[in-house]
Amino acid sequence: MEAVNSLDVEAVRADFPILQRKIGDKPLAYLDSAATSQKPAQVTDAMRRFSDYSNANISRSVHTMAAEATDAYEGARAKVASFIGAPSPDEVIFTKNSTEAINLMTYAFQNASVERGADPRFTLRPGDEVVVTEMEHHANLVPWQQLCLRTGATLRWLGVTDSGRLDLDDLHEVVNERTKVVSFTHVSNLLGTVNPTAAVVARAKEVGALVGLDSSQAAPHLPVDVAGLGVDFIAFTGHKMLGPTGIGMLWARAELLGAMPPFLSGGSMIETVTMERTTFAGPPAKFEAGTPPVAEAVGLAAAIEYLEALGMDHVRAHEQDMAGYMLEGLGAVDGLTVIGPDVPTDRIATVSFTFADIHPHDVGQVLDSEGIAVRVGHHCAKPTCARFGVTATTRASAHVYTTTDEIDRLVSALEKVRKVFA
Amino acid sequence: MDLDELYQEVILDHYKHPRGTGLREPYEGESHQVNPTCGDEITLRVHVEDGRLADVSYQNVGCSISKASASVLYELVNDVPVDEARTKMDEFTELMNSKGLGEPDEDTLEDAVAFTGVSKYPMRVKCALLGWMALKDALIRAEASVPTPRGGAE
Numbered sequence: 001m002e003a004v005n006s007l008d009v010e011a012v013r014a015d016f017p018i019l020q021r022k023i024g025d026k027p028l029a030y031l032d033s034a035a036t037s038q039k040p041a042q043v044t045d046a047m048r049r050f051s052d053y054s055n056a057n058i059s060r061s062v063h064t065m066a067a068e069a070t071d072a073y074e075g076a077r078a079k080v081a082s083f084i085g086a087p088s089p090d091e092v093i094f095t096k097n098s099t100e101a102i103n104l105m106t107y108a109f110q111n112a113s114v115e116r117g118a119d120p121r122f123t124l125r126p127g128d129e130v131v132v133t134e135m136e137h138h139a140n141l142v143p144w145q146q147l148c149l150r151t152g153a154t155l156r157w158l159g160v161t162d163s164g165r166l167d168l169d170d171l172h173e174v175v176n177e178r179t180k181v182v183s184f185t186h187v188s189n190l191l192g193t194v195n196p197t198a199a200v201v202a203r204a205k206e207v208g209a210l211v212g213l214d215s216s217q218a219a220p221h222l223p224v225d226v227a228g229l230g231v232d233f234i235a236f237t238g239h240k241m242l243g244p245t246g247i248g249m250l251w252a253r254a255e256l257l258g259a260m261p262p263f264l265s266g267g268s269m270i271e272t273v274t275m276e277r278t279t280f281a282g283p284p285a286k287f288e289a290g291t292p293p294v295a296e297a298v299g300l301a302a303a304i305e306y307l308e309a310l311g312m313d314h315v316r317a318h319e320q321d322m323a324g325y326m327l328e329g330l331g332a333v334d335g336l337t338v339i340g341p342d343v344p345t346d347r348i349a350t351v352s353f354t355f356a357d358i359h360p361h362d363v364g365q366v367l368d369s370e371g372i373a374v375r376v377g378h379h380c381a382k383p384t385c386a387r388f389g390v391t392a393t394t395r396a397s398a399h400v401y402t403t404t405d406e407i408d409r410l411v412s413a414l415e416k417v418r419k420v421f422a
Numbered sequence: 423m424d425l426d427e428l429y430q431e432v433i434l435d436h437y438k439h440p441r442g443t444g445l446r447e448p449y450e451g452e453s454h455q456v457n458p459t460c461g462d463e464i465t466l467r468v469h470v471e472d473g474r475l476a477d478v479s480y481q482n483v484g485c486s487i488s489k490a491s492a493s494v495l496y497e498l499v500n501d502v503p504v505d506e507a508r509t510k511m512d513e514f515t516e517l518m519n520s521k522g523l524g525e526p527d528e529d530t531l532e533d534a535v536a537f538t539g540v541s542k543y544p545m546r547v548k549c550a551l552l553g554w555m556a557l558k559d560a561l562i563r564a565e566a567s568v569p570t571p572r573g574g575a576e
Contacts, residue, residue: 359462359484359485359486360460360485361460361462361484361485361486361487361546361549362429362485362486362487365425365428365429365543365546366425369425376460377459377460377461378460378461382461385461391460391461391462391463391483392460392461392462420425420429420434421434421437421486
């Protein structure tokens with residue numbers, strides 16, 4: 001049941017000044033939104049208005065601007081909460097990015113594992129198991145891997161099928177009574193796969209494990225509803241969803257946040273401090289030591305408002321159309337192999353491919369000479385590349401401002417690539 | 423952007439027909455280098471005999487720039503005195519850091535002068551230097567190792 005694609009892409013594009021720029025003498029075709037999306041003027045305007053008019057530190061002073069800044073920051077938190085269907089804004093923790101949000105989780109486990117009297121759901125010992133997948137961005141692999149190395153727990157993972165789907169054949173074996181936490185990617189940044197979360201979440205719940213999602217590539221493109229997903233935590237980031245860099249989010253169930261030891265400590269996260277001891281504030285403050293990214297929160301709120309005005313169903317429908325168009329166009333290129341699902345079902349318009357033995361660096365360089373921006377390399381997912389026997393891929397990715405014309409330009413520029421390296 | 427300036431004929435020729443590839447014995451120093459941003463890799467060995475680089479052998483995966491650079495490296499330093507190889511290494515490194523303004527000496531750098539254009543592309547300088555970093559490291563390792571008559575020192 002997909003909504004009809006009714007996005008007015010030309011009207012959307014008018015909101016993104018950067019899309020007017022040229023690369024050399026060629027108009028920009030920005031097909032690298034999975035790395036970072038562009039920001040509409042509404043976002044940069046909101047940040048500028050805040051900086052020019054209301055800038056102050058939050059939650060500290062009684063003056064007017066401090067109150068305005070606090071309202072803006074907490075307003076952004078409420079905006080995020082409603083965007084993902086969270087029951088309370090207090091369940092949203094602002095971080096620097098998704099990576100920090102995931103580290104906030106892994107360090108909760110690590111700290112609990114060495115502290116006396118910690119909640120046993122967060123303590124890891126040899127014999128305990130942690131589950132990820134073979135299609136993780138390094139951000140949702142390395143922190144868990146390091147956590148296991150430090151605590152003696154065992155890292156396990158679900159594999160990936162040849163067609164780029166999560167391999168659930170051994171789900172019951174990999175997620176078992178020893179599993180304490182399952183953390184997996186909602187949407188793969190390399191393959192574009194939208195994962196079947198329900199099956200994995202149900203199995204995790206069945207064995208009493210905590211379960212969370214790296215939703216960095218999901219939140220920008222699909223409606224995300226934490227209640228519907230049934231998960232315990234999700235991590236995502238502002239700069240991939242039309243917002244600014246420097247702000248990410250962790251959402252976790254209030255009860256869990258209450259039980260988790262803090263990650264970073266210092267100012268703003270305390271209840272009371274003596275020279276010997278500190279008691280901590282409740283969530284979210286407990287997890288937000290130091291001055292937070294206030295202007296970035298304002299920009300993020302504007303980005304969410306922008307996406308909500310477009311309607312996430314329409315955003316999803318446009319994404320689906322672009323995925324289909326990209327797969328069709330690229331699929332017809334001789335010598336090109338798509339790494340990931342080759343049908344637009346349960347995937348986003350992030351398409352990785354190899355091309356005629358030409359190294360992705362070289363592909364990307366020639367595409368750049370045509371004004372086309374794509375990502376080349378291992379996309380911070382080396383094990384996923386290894387799974388498919390490649391060291392690197394070229395990746396094109398779309399967002400709300402992407403046009404079929406840009407995808408056509410990509411497809412025809414690949415013939416120029418072929419000519420240079422033939 | 424002038425693509426021809428980056429992908430000079432000489433570079434494409436070395437890429438398509440790389441010289442001196444394959445790992446050979448004997449050798450005293452071996453280095454494995456990785457470009458973490460793209461996953462490109464090279465393993466390079468040096469065999470030093472009487473102060474000369476009697477053999478430089480290598481195996482690599484990578485883009486046209488990194489593969490062509492390794493091939494040019496082989497041509498420049500294979501069977502030359504170690505001191506001279508180091509001088510060429512320094513000259514090439516300097517050229518790569520010149521941001522397109524270098525004026526390389528064609529007598530010493532030969533085909534490597536074609537990489538002048540690469541130095542304008544900061545994202546590709548690392549590609550061009552990967553093999554040379556391996557050479558530098560392999561020479562240090564060769565010096566540190568106890569030479570054995572048939573090489574392959576451990």
